[in-house]
Amino acid sequence: MKRSNLPFTEDVLVKKLQQREEQAFHLLYDQYSPALYGVILKVVRDEEAARDVLQDSFVKIWRNIPSYDAQKGRLFTWLLNIARNTAIDAIRTRHSGQSIQTSTDIVDIVDQHQQAYQPAVETLDLPDKVNQLNPDRRMVIDLVYFYGYTHEEVAEKLNLPLGTVKTRVRSALQELKKLFGT
Amino acid sequence: MNTKEYIESGILEEYVLGTVSPQEKREVECMSSIYPEIRQELDTLSAAVEQYAQALRRDPPTDIKEWLLKELEFGPPEAEAVEESNPTPLLTNEENTETPIRTLNSREDAFDSRPTFRVTWLVAASLGLVVLFFAYFLYSQLQGSQQTLSSLRNSNEALTEEVRVLRAQQSQADQTLAILKEPGTRVIRLNPTDTTTANLATIYWNASTGQVNLEIDSLVRPPETQQYQLWAIVDGKPVDAGVFDVGDNTRVVQQAKKFLKADAFAITLERRGGSPTPTLSTMVVVGNVTS
Known part of the structure; x- marks a missing residue:
């Protein structure tokens, strides 16, 4: 493209x-x-x-x-x-x-990301594909990729075991890969 | 290396999302340059993230591009750029052109070609130094290992020697034990005649077989011209029981002659080859059978 x-x-x-x-x-x-x-x-x-x-x-x-x-x-x-x-x-x-990394801030970030930015990406046909992403997985990608959180920080903020975060990161990217299959 | 396992480990996903450590980053880059399938997966994942980013596209304010076109430097970099890159630096230099003093402003000098050479030389020289230090480091390491090696070799030799001596002593002890275990063996201590030192030799005499074994405990080695001679006293008369040498390692000597009957044993120092009758004045030790 x-x-x-x-x-x-x-x-x-x-x-x-x-x-x-x-x-x-x-x-x-x-x-x-x-x-x-x-x-x-x-x-x-x-x-x-x-x-x-x-x-x-x-x-x-x-x-x-x-x-x-x-x-x-x-x-x-x-x-x-x-x-x-x-x-x-x-x-x-x-x-x-x-401190940006308090738990209220993270909820804030996540909320904004869920509400404000999903409608904002209306420019192409691609957002539909992005919206097909499982929300949990998408949140993990966003936290790690766009907000620079380490896996440990994501685990702490989302109150998940580290192993789950790692698995979720991997499956999120695999899902992304399938969605945008080359 | 199992590339499938590596791909499934999740490290590539972490790499693409930028959460790997610098060391892991180098590792992934190294692996992907070696294995095409890893490179393939990495590219696919990167492409997926790129597509995600494309989905977010928004047109930036138009004046950003203009600002960048004004601020950025165009034209070939480094030495060749002197002529072509002039227009851009000049924009900011206009006020400075009247001031001839430039010594403090090292930034401007950086556009000259000379510092590039200087930098090149500096880099080359420091690389040379690093290599030199590394070589010295390796050399001292080598010397250290050589020293360790030679000291290990020495102690190994010492240990081997010790083992050899111990083994000889062990076989002597075994021999003595075997003799002692034989039924009918009697132990006769040969005591020194001058009562100075004790226990110079021991006789193991088996009365039933007549076998005589002599164990040298601490007899002094005689001069080359002389030899020790063992005597058995049978019915009051000394009977030659053979000559023997005091060697370094031989402690137990089996005498060829057999005695079924003996009252005492004695050792004299005689001419080399022995003597038919004992020289009583040179008698070193004597031991009674009954004692």
Whole structure:
């Protein structure tokens, strides 16, 4: 889907990016910024903060693209990780001092995630697929992937045994894999 | 390595979600570079997460792209970039152009090609140092192990020698025990004639078979020209019972001559080869059968 939009292969794009070609930047930005922005927004839940994070993310991407190695993973995944980590860092510094990780906050996060953000992802036909995810499993993915919780933290917050969390993480991703079967 | 087990362990899912430790991260990357099936699973999982992310897409505010196009540097990086990258730094340098003093502003120098070489040299030199230290470390380790090895070898030799001596002593003791166990064996202590030291030799004499065994306890080794000679006193007369040497390891000597009757045994020091009659003045020990 995303590759068909590119005038050349991802390998060539990466080479051009590593040469810091402006044309390649345009392609990269147009291709991936909506998804990165969506992820960032899901993490920081604030448009003003999200725009800062997106800017920071692209500065980091541009600075680190020369060291990107396609052997180690897919480009989009690499980009997502930079955006996600920058976003998680941003909420952590924003909330440092106050404790974000109290149990009421987690309920808060989960509630917002359940109510506010499910209707928000109406842009494509994909959300239907996301909604097919078992809610328990989806919550685990969201906590771990979007809010940067460790398995131990998820276990503590959801009051589940660590083993259950690990199993749930694995089955959640397997379900996701089936849903978006390649 | 069972790749199926590895795939099912859940580590790849953790990797994709970013919850692995740096060490696990390297492990997964290493494994996926070796095993295509692991790489395949990793890519599929990554793709699934990517699809999830695609589902969340929202158009970012348009001015972000403009801001980035202004802020980011374009054109080939490093040395070749000097000419082409000029426009961008100039934007921020306009105010600075009048000030010729640049020493403090090391950031700007970084755009020059020279520091790149300097950095390269620094990296090369520190790598060399690291290698040197590592080599020295390995060398000292090697020396340590060699020392340990040689000391182990020495103690092994000492132990082997000790075992050999003990085994010899054991076989002597076995021999003595066997003689003693034989019915009819009598033990005759040969006491020194000058009463200085005790228990120089012991005779095991079996009256029924006539067998005479001599155990040397602490007889001094004689000069090469001389030999000890054993005598049996039969009916008051000394009868030659053979000569013997005092060796390092031989303690029990079986005499060839047999005596069915004897009153006493004695040892004299004689010329090498023995003497037909005992030289009483050189008598070392004597022991009575009845005693």
